[in-house]
Amino acid sequence: MCRHAWLAWWLLCLAPATQAFELAPDLHGLDAGERARAQRAVDAVVQRLPDALRAALPPQVPVRWVDTLPAHVAGRAFSGDIQLQRALLDDDEDAAGRALQAALVHELVHVADRGQAGGWSGQARFRELAGWQRRPWKLGRSPNRFxxxxxxxxxRHSAAEYLAVNAEHWLLDADFACRRPALASWLSATLGPTPRRADCDAGVPLLQAGAEEGLVELMRLDPARVYAVDYLFAESGDVPMSRWGHSMLRLVICREGRVPGPACRLDLDQHRVLSFRAFVGDVELSSWRGLTGGYPSRLFVLPLQQVVDEYTKVELRGLASLPLQLSAQEIASLLERTAQVHWSYDGRYYFVGNNCAVETAKLLQAGVPALQEAGIERISPRGLRRRLARLGRLDESVLEDRAAALRDGYYFESSDAHYDLLFAAARDELRLPVGDAQAWLKLDAATRAPWLQRGGLRATAGLMLLEQAAFGRAELRARDTLKRAVLAQRDSDGARQLQALLEQAGQWLQPGALLGGPGYGLPQADELTTLQPRLLAASTQAPQAWKQLRLQMRAGLPSAQRKELDVLDANVQALGAHLRAQAAAPAAAGS
Incomplete structure (x- = not known):
């Protein structure tokens, strides 16, 4: 019996000592009401602290309420001791009690984080989630633009403050896990689970561009409907800034009622594209602003068809849609991160250091934990594509059979071949002065004008499509000029007027700014309900605002660019009239 007792004592000595944590409030000098409020706050916080956080704290943490802190400072932690603003004890209302608890939690987290068992704010995963993401070539981390x-x-003052601030809300806010789900999961896994369970909406809230210009709609995307995510790669273009290609992500969303599977790839009208750009209708970036970070970089949700038309019909660039090898859980995690970026991120575009490839890689790293340390930070869309393929995360075999890729929606070819066929028919009939469609589109609109009303029905129809393509390209360049005008002198009256029109036209979309109010993270049901009337009003005024924007945009263009658009307008009108006349001629002859 003695031998067993001795063995038990010996094993107990070998086991790590578990020290009971104690908050030691110094109530000296406080009046009775202050002492009562202080003790209530201490008791409430002690009950809320999860096990891992308790274990990282010293056995005893002294807490004092003082009058010596700056007025804007609620508390400070020095060498394991906590000082709190005495003014926090002045009010007995619920809000004051919460502020007192928040200040105490905040400083306790600092004490634990600075201890030997802490160091959480320095962890790579935490910094990734918080918004300090790794730069290409592992050259440090980017500023936090959330x-x-x-x-x-x-x-955003520092990673340590980010941890302390969010720990306050994690322990005190009932809906924190709904507002910042990934961070809540990390905190629970790192600091210990809390008994509170939030009832969160399964839908991911996003604002998407509508089918009509300027229309903005709220979607609540159920992750279960997303069958796959593709790396959407736009091939090189003629403009210098587009020669590296462009990185986007395509969400393969199943129509309502369809069981997720390969057939969902046929639901093209449901598919959405995640694209980092300055504003909704933006495709190209002019060189100097792109190099110096003059452009905002925001994550937009766009209909697939809009993106396909932008690149294949206007920019004459092919699009490859390459499936990413992601599990259902990884897709759900990526969608949650997408929503956080969509509502909170307001980045700056740098052609080398923070371009579309870098932004897309950061989204994947934060949204798919397995990719965080995979070294996917690349400064070019091609480089990101190659890295994902080498990791076995990208299926490029879908492009091996070009006909099958076109049929199944893995490749969207440039319209240049189609335009060449249209042009060839018109060239043979009219003996046009250039050899192919590209050369034709590069001519001034005034040079093309004399040829536009000489052809028959087939030639005129082809020239109409080509002229519309030329108009689209010219308008895209005009938007880029407008963008530079807005960003060059942000505080000027003209820039403010243009930006207001962009906002009214649904182009200058900053989702988080639309909500206002004290909410944070992902908007909740009550906030989205408040947002709906604003979106309806904005969508009602968008068409007229878009017309005003076009007029304002054209008025502010350099004279040569403005004249080109005017002639293009006239060309399209003339072609339309000639086409109607050609179509009516056989009918008139038959009667």
Whole structure:
């Protein structure tokens, strides 16, 4: 019996000592009401602290309420001791009690994070989720640009403050897990689970561009409907800034009622594209602004067909849609990160350091934990594509059979071949002065004008499509000029007027700024309900605002560019009239 007792004592000595954590409030000098409020706050916080956080704290943490802190500072932690602003004890209302608890939690997290068992704010995964993401070539981390929908701007002061601020809300807000789900999961896994369970909506809230210009719609995307995510790669273009290609992600969304599977790839009208750009209708970036970070970089949700038309019909660039090898859980995690970026991120575009490839890689790294340390940070869309393929995360075999790829929606070819066929028919009939469609489109609109009303029905129809393509390209360049005008002198009256028109036309979309109010993270049901009337009003005024924007845009263009658009307008009108006349001629002859 003695031998068993001795063995038990010996094993107990070998086991790691578990020290009971104690908050030691110094109530000296406080009046009775202050002492009562202080003790209530201490008791409430102690009950909320999860096990791993308790274990990382010293056995005893002294807490004092002082009058010596700056007025804007709620508390400070020095060498394991906590000082809190005495003014926090002045009010007995619920809001004051919460502020007192928040300040205490905040400083306790600092104490634990600075201890030997802490160091959480320095962990790579935490910094990735918080918004300090790794730059290409592992050259440090980017600034935190998650400026919208923040519970407290002070969270971006440092990673340590981000941890402390969010720990406050994690322990005190009932809906924190719904507002910042990935961060809540990380906190629970790192600091210990809490008994609170939030009832969150399964749908991921996103604002998507509508089918009509300027229309903005709210979608609540059920992750279960997303069958796959593709790396959508736009091939090189003629403009210098597009010669590396462009990186986007395609969400293969199943129509309502369809069981997720390969057939969902046929639901093209349901598919959406995630694209980082300056505004909704933006495709190209002019060189100097792209190099110096003058452009905003925001994540937009666009209909697949809009993106296909932008690149294949206007920019004459092919699109490859390459399936990413992601599990259903990884897709759900990526969608949650997408929503966080969509509502909160307001980045800056740099052609080398923070372009579309870098932004897409950062989205994948934060959204798919397995990719965080995979080294996918690349500065070019081609480089990102190659890296994902080498990791076995990208299926490029879908392009091996070009006919099958076109049929199954893995490749969208440039319209240049189609335009060449249209042009060849018109050239043979009219003996046009150039050899192919590209050369024809590069001519001035005024040079093309004399040829547009000489052809028959087939030639005129082909020239109409080509002229519409030329108009689309010219308008895209005009938008880029407008963008530069807005961003060059942000504080000028003209820039503010143009930006207001862009906003009214649904182009200058900053989702987080539309909500306002004290909410943070992903918007909840009550906030989305409030948002709906604003979206309806905006969609009602968008068509007229878009017309005004076009007029304003044209008025502000250099004279040569403005004249080109005017002539293009006239060309399209003339072709339309000639086409109607050609179509009516056989009918008139038959009667």
């Amino acid at each position: 400026t919208d929908r923040s519970p407290d701007d002070y969270e």
